[in-house]
Amino acid sequence: MLFWLPVVSLWRRELTRFARDRNRLFGAIGQPLVFWLILGSGFEKSFAPSGISGGYLEYIYPGTLLLILLFTAIFSTISVIEDRREGFMQAVLVAPVPRVGLVMGKVLGGGTLAFLESAVFLVFLAFLDIPISIASLGLTLVFLAVLGIALTALGFAIAWRSTSTAGFHAVMSLFLLPMWVLSGAVFPPDGASRWLAWMMAVNPLTYGMAGLRHALYFSTSGANAQLWFCGLISVGFAGATIGAAVWQAWQKK
């Protein structure tokens, strides 16, 4: 059956478009970098996260990785709105390609970009006091890949419904960014007030964030039950968002 050929073709299109757009190339990594440096250095001395030896620059580093994933996912799914308004997506819809293939191509494409951008950001590990092993690096990359796909699929599901990029921006600032802030990226759930801690507990991204932290600080000697639990939730989150994206694409307007 015709499935992987269109998926690969759509995936390659995402990468080609990205490579030809310098602004996106630097935008998705530059903004989080500035953010990380300013916020991290600003709070460095006045904020002492519990359970982490380093300062705030180190605490917010995994959060910045997640922010890069989120930004890249948003940038690449925003094109869904243009594609739908123009004929590109329509041409895909009238081709004998299952909707799942369309979603997979787009989500794998955006997910790949998110993964690559965040992986590049890992070079800054050199300036941090996090002990890195092959195992921890590998696990971190796995989490980045899973979360990149999950966030791209989430962006896709939202963008498919949006009629304008302005509407998508509204969702981004009212839903996606708070979701990131409330994932433990900026402050740990332990110290948050009760209602906020509760919101963080139901936020699936919280487990992605925690998983990413666990992966970065992974050591074979310690207990890693939490890591596997977070991994499970993250994979489930990715499955759910892909499902939502496919379901959206299935609906006839």
Place this chain on the structure above:
Amino acid sequence: MHAAIDVQNVSHRFGERVALDGIALQVKVGEMYGLLGPNGGGKTTLFRMLCTLLTPDRGTIRVLGKNAVAEAREVRARIGVVFQQPSLDARLTVLENLRHQGHLYGLKGHALAQRIEEALDMMALADRATDRVEVLSGGLQRRVELCKSLLHRPEVLIFDEPCAGLDPGARRGFWNDLDILRRAWGTTLALTTHFMEEAERCDRIGILDRGRLIAEGTPEALKREVGREVITLEARDPEALRLQIEAAVDRGVQVIDGQVRIACNDGQQLLAELYPRLREDVRAMTVSVPTLEDVFVQRTGHGFHREEA
């Protein structure tokens, strides 16, 4: 042998608005069929159904003998669609766009390269293959769209307003391309349009107004039904003029968009008869052979370019 497109009793609503109301039509294999109608007439709704993007509330649509809803996948594999909006990725080159399109239809490798070469040759685009689409003119982009829809050698090609937004030169070029295509492959073509000149070039047309098929036939036959000539009069008070003419001669007189209109077979003579009696009211008068617009006006009693109420 079955029809290329067979629309049976199709009705559709968007909320309260009736978009299509009991449409039935057939397009024969090898034919060029035009759906003519004003904006909001239901053309685009029907187009979306023909290319399997919209399920009708009632009725059935068969394309090449396959049900456009239940067997959508098979229909999709055998039709080509050209949308009104550009479907090319402007950031990619012509070749990249065509390759991507081929992949969507399961074409790859050498076979795909051959199809692309063939389509580019037919549309005389070979020398632009490595250009990015964004640098091409509107007319050339349109031609690439056509190329793109041909790669999987569709048996039926469906167009939505193929020439909207093109300048006259590019429009002529596009119709020329269609002629080349028909001569080469004999592809069945179905298109929507609100340009009379485009509808004129079709083998057969169906005229849609407010969701209903109000006329169907060859452009010549439809125009013949109107009469040999149409007299159009412009006056300060068209309604008064209409009454005046009706009192003078026993003819069907219509007021359309502020113009008085008489369809007849003896235009010269009738005008000569009317002229001495009416000239004080009349600012301009013309006798012309009927156009498809006259067919529309005759059947509906209102103008083609009327504002939507």
